[in-house]
Amino acid sequence: MVIASMMSVGIIFAIVFTISWDLPLSSSVSSTSLVAILCYRGLNRKHRQRNSEEWQHFYSIFASHLELRSSPERAFEEAVGECRDMNISTALDRISSRVRDGDSISGCLLKTNYGDRSSEKLATLAASALRNDPIGACETIRDYVRLLRRNAILSKEREQILKEGRFKATILATTTTVSIAILAGISPMLQIFASGSGSLLGHGTIAPSNYLWLAFLASTISSNLLLSRGFRISPVNTMTICSLLVYIGTYLLLKAIF
Amino acid sequence: MKSGPRKDVDHYMRRTEGVVPCKQKSKHAIKAFTISLAFSPIVLLSFLFGLLAWLSSFYFIYRFIASSEKRVVAIRTMELGKHLSGATADLAFSLAVTGSEYHGAEALARGHYSAISDFAKMSLLRSMDGVDVRSSLANSFRHQRAVPTSYIVELLLSCNPKLFDIETILEQTEDFARRNFSEFTRRLNTLLPAYFFAAFFLPFSALILSTLMDNFAIPFLAVFFPIFSSIMWLISNMLFKFEVTML
Numbered sequence: 082m083v084i085a086s087m088m089s090v091g092i093i094f095a096i097v098f099t100i101s102w103d104l105p106l107s108s109s110v111s112s113t114s115l116v117a118i119l120c121y122r123g124l125n126r127k128h129r130q131r132n133s134e135e136w137q138h139f140y141s142i143f144a145s146h147l148e149l150r151s152s153p154e155r156a157f158e159e160a161v162g163e164c165r166d167m168n169i170s171t172a173l174d175r176i177s178s179r180v181r182d183g184d185s186i187s188g189c190l191l192k193t194n195y196g197d198r199s200s201e202k203l204a205t206l207a208a209s210a211l212r213n214d215p216i217g218a219c220e221t222i223r224d225y226v227r228l229l230r231r232n233a234i235l236s237k238e239r240e241q242i243l244k245e246g247r248f249k250a251t252i253l254a255t256t257t258t259v260s261i262a263i264l265a266g267i268s269p270m271l272q273i274f275a276s277g278s279g280s281l282l283g284h285g286t287i288a289p290s291n292y293l294w295l296a297f298l299a300s301t302i303s304s305n306l307l308l309s310r311g312f313r314i315s316p317v318n319t320m321t322i323c324s325l326l327v328y329i330g331t332y333l334l335l336k337a338i339f
Numbered sequence: 340m341k342s343g344p345r346k347d348v349d350h351y352m353r354r355t356e357g358v359v360p361c362k363q364k365s366k367h368a369i370k371a372f373t374i375s376l377a378f379s380p381i382v383l384l385s386f387l388f389g390l391l392a393w394l395s396s397f398y399f400i401y402r403f404i405a406s407s408e409k410r411v412v413a414i415r416t417m418e419l420g421k422h423l424s425g426a427t428a429d430l431a432f433s434l435a436v437t438g439s440e441y442h443g444a445e446a447l448a449r450g451h452y453s454a455i456s457d458f459a460k461m462s463l464l465r466s467m468d469g470v471d472v473r474s475s476l477a478n479s480f481r482h483q484r485a486v487p488t489s490y491i492v493e494l495l496l497s498c499n500p501k502l503f504d505i506e507t508i509l510e511q512t513e514d515f516a517r518r519n520f521s522e523f524t525r526r527l528n529t530l531l532p533a534y535f536f537a538a539f540f541l542p543f544s545a546l547i548l549s550t551l552m553d554n555f556a557i558p559f560l561a562v563f564f565p566i567f568s569s570i571m572w573l574i575s576n577m578l579f580k581f582e583v584t585m586l
Contacts, residue, residue, distance in 0.1 A: 104558070104560070104561040105557060105560035105563075105564065107561075108560070108561040108562070108564045108565060109560075109564035112565040112567075112568040113564075113568070115568070116568050116571075116572065119572075202429070206432055206433075206436060209433075209436050209437060209442075210436045213436055213437060221432065221435065221436055224505040225432055227505060227509070228428050228432075228505065228508065228509060228512070231509050231512070231513065232424075232425075232512070235512075235513065235516045239516075239520065239586050242520055242523065242524060242586070243586065246531070249531060250531060250534075253531065253534075253535045254535075254538075256535075257538045260539055260543070261542050261543070264542070264543060265546065268546050268550065271547075271550045272550045274550075275550045275551055293560075296560065296564065297542060297546075299564070300542060300564055300567055300568070301542075303567075303568050303571065304567075304568075304571045307568075307571045307572055307574075308534065308538075308575060308578075310575050311534075311574075311575040311576075311577075311578030311579050311582070312578070312582070313579065313582055313583075
């Protein structure tokens with residue numbers, strides 16, 4: 082994978098250099114493409130937790146039926162009857178039919194594939210609670226569901242902290258991008274000013290070409306991609322796109338003015 | 340004399356507890372000395388200045404290598420803090436439901452709780468030699484630095500039924516999680532300005548320098564962009580690590 086990435090970066094460098102004959106631009110574009118490859122490769126795909134809340138809801142209903150002193154099997158059937166319209170109803174029907182065939186509830190709960198960790202844990206705990214103390218199991222299941230719900234609130238708070246951080250970062254990234262776009266836009270004038278009397282090429286000096294703004298655009302994209310990686314979000318997001326548009330807008334505005 | 344696996348376990352436990360032994364320190368010193376030898380030719384130019392440069396390079400390299408060890412320990416500590424709440428709840432429920440410390444340790448070992456799962460695995464391994472799981476697990480937690488493990492230790496050693504109370508567990512888990520949240524916000528507030536200082540200051544300096552460099556501008560800019568990307572990569576990596584270990 083590393084060799085493939087390096088090879089593709091080399092190819093990008095060669096293509097850009099052949100087209101533009103500009104060393105800074107080729108170096109900037111190739112390093113940005115390397116960053117983009119690394120960002121896409123390290124993207125952490127979120128585990129799906131779609132049914133977790135429905136399982137929690139089911140177990141709280143199951144715990145209530147257990148509390149009414151009905152047998153675990155009867156309580157389970159009654160709870161399944163109340164959760165007919167849910168996404169998990171297929172899994173529930175499967176467990177229910179196994180129970181009717183004579184399997185124990187705890188065994189069936191453990192055999193089911195849940196797809197996410199918290200549902201699996203809840204099932205394991207419910208199974209062992211039912212095995213050890215079927216009457217007291219309702220309290221344990223209800224407590225664990227409460228804990229999971231509190232954890233879900235904490236997860237939302239965690240997301241909120243991350244969103245705040247991302248918002249701060251987006252504002253700062255946009256400000257930085259505007260400053261760099263202005264600098265890249267006025268850099269040809271700065272070069273003329275620094276070399277004196279505007280005869281830059283006349284003195285035989287090799288000045289960076291007109292592609293300099295593109296090279297800095299690529300480096301800005303690379304820093305924004307890395308910032309997105311830092312916040313564990315997809316490389317294509319508001320932060321990157323906003324900065325890209327702001328950079329191009331500022332540059333075009335400067336071109337129109339001067 | 341200690342047997343092989345036991346020696347490995349002891350070394351592992353010391354490493355997780357953040358203790359830096361003398362052997363490790365001397366290893367750092369040898370590494371720093373070897374790298375600092377690159378600065379020794381300056382002695383040939385000016386003896387006193389060269390000696391000063393060499394000694395200071397040795398000192399700074401040694402500090403850097405030693406602190407890298409501390410940084411690793413700090414990251415481990417943060418990661419431990421992150422998983423502590425889930426692990427405490429899991430252990431409490433396992434102990435409440437089954438009453439067996441083996442099942443508790445097994446739940447921790449299977450629970451993907453990073454270092455905590457490793458402690459549980461180690462304790463289960465030690466139990467094969469006849470060591471008590473409860474006390475060995477409690478011992479591992481007790482020696483963790485800067486992590487509030489007292490509740491989990493109490494949970495393991497005390498038979499107080501109040502500890503299994505859901506309200507107490509919820510209070511503890513929330514407390515652990517909030518500590519990590521505030522620590523993350525603090526670190527983010529330090530790291531974000533550093534990131535933007537680098538993101539603005541480096542291209543700004545490169546542009547100004549390139550205007551003053553005449554013939555050297557093109558090779559300078561060609562080298563600048565990959566270096567800039569690697570510096571940004573380093574900072575982004577730090578941010579990523581904080582997030583993964585704390586949130």
